[in-house]
Amino acid sequence: MERLFSADVANQIKDIFTGMINPITIKLYVDSNCDTCAETKQLLSETRELSDKITLDIIELADAGDDLVTYQIERTPSFIFLDHEGNYRGVKFNGIPAGHEINSFISAIMEMSGVEFGFSDKVLERIAKINKPVDIKVFVTLSCPHCPGAVQTAHRLAMLNNNIKGEMIEAQTFYDLSTKYNVSGVPKIIINDKLELLGNQPVEEFLKKIESL
Numbered sequence: 001m002e003r004l005f006s007a008d009v010a011n012q013i014k015d016i017f018t019g020m021i022n023p024i025t026i027k028l029y030v031d032s033n034c035d036t037c038a039e040t041k042q043l044l045s046e047t048r049e050l051s052d053k054i055t056l057d058i059i060e061l062a063d064a065g066d067d068l069v070t071y072q073i074e075r076t077p078s079f080i081f082l083d084h085e086g087n088y089r090g091v092k093f094n095g096i097p098a099g100h101e102i103n104s105f106i107s108a109i110m111e112m113s114g115v116e117f118g119f120s121d122k123v124l125e126r127i128a129k130i131n132k133p134v135d136i137k138v139f140v141t142l143s144c145p146h147c148p149g150a151v152q153t154a155h156r157l158a159m160l161n162n163n164i165k166g167e168m169i170e171a172q173t174f175y176d177l178s179t180k181y182n183v184s185g186v187p188k189i190i191i192n193d194k195l196e197l198l199g200n201q202p203v204e205e206f207l208k209k210i211e212s213l
Contacts, residue, residue: 004039004098005046016106017051021114022084024054031061031076036173040077040096047105053113072165075174081112090158095170099142104151104168117156119203126207127160134164134210137190139171139183149200150187157206164210 005013028044030037041058048056059067061076071080071088081091091112097105111117119127136154140147154166171178171186181190189197195209 003046004043010046010050013047013106014050016110017053019115020051020053020110022053024084024109024112025057025082025086026054026079026109027057027059027067027071027082028079029059029061029064029067029073029076034076036096036170037077039098040079043096043098044079047109054109081108083112084114089162090165091155092165092167094167095173096142097168100145100148101140101142101151101168101170104148104155107148107152108155111156111159117152119156119160123203123207124160126211127157127164130161130163130210132163132213133192134161134213135192136164136166136206137169137177137181138167139169139178139181139186139188139190141171141186144186146200147187150189150197153201153203153206154189157203157210 026044026048028041030041044056048054061073064073067073071092075094077096078092078094080088082088089112091108093105136157138147138151138154140151151168158164158166169177171183181188185198187200189201189206191209192213195212197205197209
């Protein structure tokens, strides 16, 4: 199979990964009935080759066992991140992070490794006060240039508060979910299955919605 990353792109990503602080683990869940599992597996495998701080575990859905409940794996391809201590911090991708979503994928790797992102002290205080379960779904398409920012915000919120989970959902791959949540434009952000945001909103808008729950 032809490689997804050209030599130039692979070198650029490898240079970015030199800034990783701690090792991370990616757990990818696949099955034989999945249209994009092979391509997702290849993309993640090529990514793993670019840093010795990335471990990739590829797991057949039938063999996932307790992971299905622990990480709430409901569809394939899905993958989650574990930090250097093996902790799941609510960061999940559903579908291949290709196209523009390579940006949110790389950001998640770097930030899960311990690279800081620039939220203000006031925002960090608001995030720390969230004491209820929050589920953030961000519907994207791979051609959408505004989608990675929304995914990054959802994932950053999850990394900063154990009550929050953030997941990317590729709208065309998971058309049933797109229909369920009336996705007609992206990024569409669904919070706890009832509150909505449209577009790449600043983190303060996410927090307003969460605080209103």
